[in-house]
Amino acid sequence: MNGGEWRSASGALFSRNLHRRYPLAARAEGSWIYTDEGKKVLDAAGSAAVVSIGHGVAQIGQAMAEQAAKLAFVHSSEFQTRIAQQLAERLLALAPSNFQRGGRVFLTSGGSEATETAIKLCRQYFVERGETRRLKIVSRRQSYHGSTIGALSVSGNTGRREPFLPLLAEWGHIAPCYCYRCPLGLEYPQCNVACADELEKYLEENDPETVAAFIFEPVSGATLGAVAPPAGYAERIAEICRRHGILLIADEVMTGIGRTGKPFAVDHWGVKPDVLLVGKGVASGYAPLGAVLASTDVADAFVRGSGRLIHGFTYSAHPVAAAAGVAVLDYIQEKHLFNRVAPTGVELGRALEALRNDSAIIGDVRGLGLLWGIEFVRDRESRTPFEAAAQVADLVFDAAYDAGVLTYPIHGCVDGTRGDHLLLAPPFILSSEEIADLVVGLKTALGRVEQNLSNSGWKP
Ligand SMILES: Cc1ncc(COP(=O)(O)O)c(C=O)c1O
Structure with a gap:
């Protein structure tokens, strides 16, 4: 790709990662973001623990x-x-x-x-x-x-x-x-x-x-x-x-x-x-x-x-x-939204705990209110993290996005470089149906990532 083509593919913005092609967000409503290509993604990250009341509230x-x-x-x-x-x-x-x-x-x-x-x-x-x-x-x-x-x-x-x-x-x-x-x-x-x-x-x-x-x-x-x-x-x-x-x-x-x-x-x-x-x-x-x-x-x-x-x-x-x-x-x-956080958080926490039982790479599930973390490990018993180069948080993020769920990947919780996890911080308006959507998306993503990891030698 010559310089001009590269520029038109990645745009003129000095984006967070110039080697990555970002989807174009076109509009958002409630807990959902819609891309230019018509993809619908559940904003389980609240973008980056930002969106609390939900997207697209006209009165704001x-x-x-x-x-x-x-x-x-x-x-x-x-x-x-x-x-x-x-x-x-x-x-x-x-x-x-x-x-x-x-x-x-x-x-x-x-x-x-x-x-x-x-x-x-x-x-x-x-x-x-x-x-x-x-x-x-x-x-x-x-x-x-x-x-x-x-x-x-x-x-x-x-x-x-x-x-x-x-x-x-x-x-x-x-x-x-x-x-x-x-x-x-x-x-x-x-x-x-x-x-x-x-x-x-x-x-x-x-x-x-x-x-x-x-x-x-x-x-x-x-x-x-x-x-x-x-x-x-x-x-x-x-x-x-x-x-x-x-x-x-x-x-x-x-x-x-x-x-x-x-x-x-x-x-x-x-x-x-x-x-x-x-x-x-x-x-x-x-x-x-x-x-x-x-x-x-x-x-x-x-x-x-x-x-x-x-x-x-x-x-x-x-x-x-x-x-x-x-x-x-x-x-x-x-809308009494503060009051929604604790019960919705408990419901989300329970769903994530259940997900942990189905996935060999989830080591820890923790959180308070509507701020949750899922930490990935290569071995649950010893709590050994994956090598940083495996980029497991990014793999899960990408797979979850493909499955229609936006998460927030984090690296380095163990020592600054090793230690992969996802942060979930959905809008306070998250419904029970959306929690179910979130879990289905994450389950699909984790299944895909675990399959890829085992293809490259990882054993549960
Ligand atoms: C606890 C905390 N402090 C400060 C910041 C920085 O905020 P901003 O990205 O709005 O500059 C963040 C962002 O993630 C944060 O989580």
Whole structure:
């Protein structure tokens, strides 16, 4: 293929993988995406844990169009808008009690911007208080907080960090909470959540007064699919942070706004972080939107101090994106969608457990609410992962797509490169019939992949 032909086949977009031919999405409705060629695919991934209320809800588009017609844009250094104020108030109302009466919201265009904002917010919080030695943001291995340089610095997936290592800040990563492959070789509950004490250990070995914050995904997502910590973990992490005067950032870009069955995943354990990050589901994909929620205490340091967070994006608090956010929250409320997540999640979990019994390569099925992970292994007994080169998550993703189900493939949960799994994060409106469709599609896909693997020498 000459250069011109290659270009016309792959398009002018700098796509995620220039060697891959992507299907053209033409329209979407409810839980389904339709391609240009007329293929219908069940969006069991919520695209990437984004779509919460479902595709094609006309009233969201109408709210955005009305806002664009009335006031499409003003710059946040010059004006506030009613719609952005409204969104901030609505988000704070969903947050834990330490965000009420004085919490503040910084609106962004997505999750990575939210993480970048949180890093700078936490650093400046301590500058405002005169604790200028506090600068490190500690995080966990196998975590994902975004793709920009600051967000990648705190992310812990070695594969995603590797090419950019010379550019990244190294503040320290502790072990993840991952019971299926406990990094400490222990078992719950006898372990007494020792993985949370890894934070304490880090602080003993590194001057705690140089640490500004600890950031974690309360339920992991993009690089360690859907691992919810056992009771006691998040509480212990919060207690350690409190005792050392370190801020706790809960990255709820994937889990926030109902995805795990509560407004925020930290609500499952009654944990009150100092900073909460949202993205993805906050506008359900209708607009690029994210937010950083600062607790009353964090916001007060700025109110009493310089008053100025030295930070900002041109599109912070974009009125049309804010209108999408408010309309999505209205829709969730009108249709009581938060209430659907827990029971639908239980139903989906049961169906996935049954699927595990039928497949020799499913090692673990785990999740909370409508965030589920399926981890693949070459041997269930020893939990041995497939070699990375076998690209098993991609094989299952492709086969599931052919069978009409969109999933989200993840690699590297074991050590940054090995460890294949799929993430499922369907819209909250998923019906029982659609769960059945999902299982049929996955079963077909797994059968095909297992056949191909055994043709190349794998034995169940
Ligand atoms: C927990 C978490 N934080 C941050 C991000 C980055 O968000 P975005 O892709 O919107 O920049 C993601 C995206 O997957 C995420 O899952």
